[in-house]
Amino acid sequence: MPDDIRILTEADLRKAVTLDLGLVDVIERAFVALAQGGVVMPPVLSMDLATQNGEVDIKTACIPGFDSFAIKISTGFFGNAALGLPSLSGLMVVFSAHTGQVRAVLLDNGYLTDLRTAAAGAVAARHLAPADVSTAGVIGTGLQARLQMQAAHLVRPFTQALVWGRDADKAALCADDLSRTLGIPAQAVVDAEELVMRSQLVITTTPARAPVLQAEWLHPGLHVTAMGADAPDKNEIAPQALVRADLYAADRLSQVEVLGEFRSALAAGLWTKAPPPELGTIIVGQVPGRVDQQAITIADLTGTGAQDTAIASHVLGQSVRIDTTARHLSD
Missing domain, CATH: 3.40.50.720 (NAD(P)-binding Rossmann-like Domain)
Structure with missing residues (x-):
């Protein structure tokens, strides 16, 4: 695996991004991109696991002007509460939009999906409530x-x-x-x-x-x-x-x-x-x-x-800034 592929855990991602107005703006831009056209976004690939009361979804999109795009695998197992586990999990793989090379693997356990879904709700409320x-x-x-x-x-x-x-x-x-x-x-x-x-x-x-x-x-x-x-x-x-x-x-x-x-x-x-x-x-x-x-x-x-690509691109930028700040503090 090339050394320049970043692997970020849920703990890393929680340091890099949280639910705030800045994130709402990021997700709003994904809605705007869809309205303006040019976004390549295939249909959702879904797998229903009825016997496990679960489901798996794969989503992706390439947005004009973005340096990266994400492929997100999200799982929802709705009996997990009885096991003391969250219902949602998953990860994102981020690729260069110019070369197709892997840039990062975001082991978010559904954290980024949770945030971007909530932020999308805020976008809807901002414009319709x-x-x-x-x-x-x-x-x-x-x-x-x-x-x-x-x-x-x-x-x-x-x-x-x-x-x-x-x-x-x-x-x-x-x-x-x-x-x-x-x-x-x-x-x-x-x-x-x-x-x-x-x-x-x-x-x-x-x-x-x-x-x-x-x-x-x-x-x-x-x-x-x-x-x-x-x-x-x-x-x-x-x-x-x-x-x-x-x-x-x-x-x-x-x-x-x-x-x-x-x-x-x-x-x-x-x-x-x-x-x-x-x-x-x-x-x-x-x-x-x-x-x-x-x-x-x-x-x-x-x-x-589009929302997944937007938050993945955002979090990579945020994590780079956090890493840079940490290096400066340790110098």
């Missing part, structure tokens, strides 16, 4: 539920958080964690409908196979970010909700047609409008976003290879 959000709710109780709320709070500093999950004890624990992390009151609620009705911003973060958010719960002034559906058998949002919303936007239309919430609406024969816009086109002003504070908006995030 009402300007004033006092209450935000999350459906789901895992690590991504916590990270999504932390990321949303960066762009919409709400003053109250609500949590709902099928396991009331896990919901209470998640609420306690959010209260400590964000420094605001956080409450576990017993009914998902109550959470939606009380919130201006709702995030769904589950691997649900049947909707956990119903169309009749939508109300004026609500934004929903759905990020759990990233496989053909997942569905968090009732298909009728997409039709009822004033604006439904996708991270990548070709992906949500087969992996996201849009797939369910198409399968039910409910979508008769023009194809929905991608979030990047809203960011760059090609398509209108939220038209007023009473609009109902939904963002469907399946996760893109």
